[in-house]
Amino acid sequence: MSRTCAVAVADTLFGSGVRYAFGHPGGEVVDLIEALETRGIKFVLTGHESAAAFMAATMGRLTGVPGVCLATLGPGACNLVLGVGCAYLDRDPLLAISARTIGRLAEVSEKQNLQLNEMFHPICKASISLDGQGTETAVREAISLAKREIRGPVYLSLPNDVAVSPEVGGEGCGFKLDEKLADTRDVGEISKALGRASRPIAVIGIALDAKNDSGSVRRFLAVTGIPYVVLPQAKGIADESGPGYLGTVASAAADAILVEQLKSSDFLLGIGFDPVESAQDWHYDAPLYNVANWSIARGAFRPEAECLGNVSNLLKAVLNECDLETEWTARELDAIKSSVHQAMLPTGSTRTGGLSPYSVMDLLNALLPENTIVATDVGAHKILISQTWNAATPDGFLVSNGLSAMGYGVPAALCASLLNPTRPVVGVFGDGGFGMMVQELETAKRLGLSPILIVLCDRSLAVIKIAQDMRNIPNRGVDFLQVDWAMVAQGFGARGVSASSLDATAVAIDRWLAEPELTVLSVSVDDGLYAGLTY
Template sequence: MKASDLLVKCLEAEGVEYIFGIPGEENIDVMDSLSRSSIRFVLTRHEQGAAFMADVYGRLTGKPGVCLATLGPGASNLVTGVANAHLDRSPLIAITGQAERTRLHKESHQNVDTIQLFEGITKYDRQILDARTIPEIVRKAFDLATAESAGAVHLQLPEDVAKDDAPGAPLPIGKQARAVPGADSLQAAAGLIAAARRPIILAGNGVIRGRAWNELRKLVDMSNLPLVNTFMAKGLLPFEHPRNLFTVGGRPYPEGLRPLHEADLIVAVGFDLVEYDPVVWNADGSRQVLNVHSIQAETDAHFPVALDLVGDLSDTLSALSDCVKRRPNPKAHDRVQKLRLEELSSVPHPQEELPRKVMRTLSETLPKETIVISDVGLHKVWVSRWYQPKEPGRTIIYNGLASMGASLPGAVASRLAEPGSPVVVVSGDGGFLMNVQELETARRLGAGFTVVLFTDGRYSLIEKHQRDAGLAVTEIAFSNPDFELLARSFGAAYRRVETPEAFEAALREAVDSGELNVLEVALKRPPAEPAG
């Protein structure tokens, strides 16, 4: 068989359902092989959109999302989406074409070293130079993309290799044993918790990746420990849970609202340092860390690990729950919770009234299975702090590379990964226009979702930082198109609101329709960043 046929058979054996991308001259053999396979190729309008789709597909399914591009500009257009998946630890496989081997050594049309281009943003970056190696390379790529911590992989297939004869077959997928720390380590961890005066759990993205939220809830209920979650781990405890101290990340809250600062032991569970720099909440390094993760802790002066409890997260949390003793109600943290609840229901700045009430409406109105995807900008802070999901693993917030423009493509992938779940995008006018062309992809696929689009004609978060630094506010304003004409030209329904009351009615109509919707929320003036 042809090498491209063998490649596709290996992808089928790995359970690949979709490949997102744009074909090119150098991968037409791969496209021909895909046309005879069970894999559905999703044609996108930009390679960056394809990578963002693969990223979100991987987050939701736990299986690598796959994206495809040609050589040169096609490959370079994937880079931002691949880097986004890599820093957010989403399993992704990027496959690119390349010129034939006889011209790789010299200057030639569209030939750049894309292996070097992807080197710093992938776990595995390999050019396929011999068709016989395809089964081994593909099997290794999928293993590495999904192994903790998950991440991105890049495979490159030159056009002449794709045409070669390729004996062989996909390799079998073996099962991996789930490791758990030994009894001595578990008892030592329980001892650290018992000896601490004010321990607190800091739960991160690893809990979502490992689908370990039930076991984490068991640990909280058995130990009576308070819990905070990062932006990427929202919904781990029900809103009304007595030990829920809500979300931390970004700039710290004002004094009195900082639960990590009230602690002397941080029980970091599935926490990746990229989510919230420890220097923000442990500047003096006085708070010890019990690191519970599937991988060894990163070395950081402000993340002093007293004990590294490494193993399968679900099994480790369950075993630790059986070792801990229940602690008395944490009065210091109860005080923080009371103040945090008061802050959530307040409107400290008039400019925050509309966005706060929009987030409250989303929290109260959306069905529990709704997937909410935030783009990047000031609204990301609003979603992170004020939106309260009803279930874990249903909120996607980009917080590693934190690329603008990822949410709209991500919504397309969400509808394919979970066709029965409503999807709502929260975006600003800056990020929305970066990949707005994927509205056509959504319409073509029949992927209905709602974009809640905050518009104010500026990069508001940058403006806020300029003001806080005492600098001139400059180069942050822009003009917008008529969003009604834009939405309707792509076949999307359009609504525009300026008040919380109008938003609630419009949101219900949009989500209930099951169609592709753009719901513009017009901000009359630049809103302030939340206090703190």
């Protein structure tokens, strides 16, 4: 008996290394869910489809195998959009699968009938309508496309009548997946320009293989002695305790100090630099040379030169051809780092009795072990922790900085905990972003996950307040009521703790480290004590 299209999808996913699919079911996808489960892929129910997409994107980022999220047609598919758009701009490999209206009704019924393939097209590398012809080939092509540079999401729609129909052979979608060709023509130019530079700075980004290239990146920076900055999603790739590390740029506290250094540098070496993380224009007219997995030329912007291919091999080639002496001194580098540090320190006293967010971040660095994975949400705390957290490993810091989507942090923390049950996983959120995903506490409890989720409670959208203050606009639409998140957590069966002092915060973290279980730690902070932030 021939297999159904749903089984063909499941078999192909499993054969490509997929072991989880995240989603919220509808009647139109129950046959696909059954096929996934019987073929060895666990379907993980989430409280909201956007959380499923965030978890799948995180799975793709951490494993390199495209994460899979699944929803029904209509409203279910619409709810995937936020997480899929996040994967698109965060460069995470993802397959988003949903039902669509079955063939005999598609032309006559409007009930839950949206043009889903057209809707997903602008935020995906491809949007595929599975029609029963060449299902296995189409799914295999989608997986390859999602993993291929530039990494990103692919959408597949599967009507239920097709899902339960026998698979029919076919040619798939006909994507041209040519062999990746390295472009090393500019190695010599980059090496010579670097050799002439007196004040070079390296900029580390995500256009590389974080896990496999990290060692080569660290060796290159150590041998050359070039000072360097990292972008938030690339934290942990380079050695953030090394003498040449200056800090984090692009949505990071006090990064204006670092941007001035970048603007005055006579040579910027991008190592996997991807400007998708930067809303600023410092790189447009800079003497930027990039070594990366993919081209960063966009519109009128072109780097001075770029080498594309295996970043580890390209760095070796640059190093072999380069004779470098710079004018940087250890005293200068220390002064820059000190300026960044000083700019983040709060200068006033608390108005609300809350802690300074910086002191909480400083405490996390002091208490948490080196192998900790930190997942952060979006807001003022993200800008601060992107600068303060010392990520020791390429997978040690999870953040959305391409789309910068609120709601990302909780699902990212849960996925990291699911994949790494023996490693400490810490989520850091504002109370606004946490409120968007609080329903996923039930998901975490059901899965037996044990991260600590730290909620910085200032009862406001602090980063928007900063934007209003900078424009001399009254604070409107940015404040909300106090929520007892510890009590809420207890309602979900989690450990819930409230802290209004650093000592109490430390006690709660130490207890979690000694006795790991799903914990929500609500910490009162004063939004007026954020420093070094701009918007």
